Amino acid sequence: MEGDVVKLQFEIQLTYGDGARETLGERMWVIVRERSGPYYIGELNSAPASSIEQKHLRTGDRVVFLPEHVIQIYSRGGEEVHVEPTP
Secondary structure: OOOOEEEEEEEEEEEOOOOOEEEEEEEEEEEEEEEEOOEEEEEEOOOOOOOOOOOOOOOOOEEEEOHHHEEEEEOOOOOEEOOOOOO
């Protein structure tokens, strides 16, 4: 729902000067702004720990996700909403 805050799992791939690559996993908060069909559109509300190493994901960026990507939900009233896993 619009205004809810959800936690999503991100995978961020870093490429270093020598060509080596590393994929980092990070959980970050996103504010839900709208829904379009099955997709939710939100705004990143966390600063990625990899902000120094990469320039592709920043606080305030638009994020498109599906319900199955949500790890945790806080409603507009500040209450945690428990998500039941789908069978």
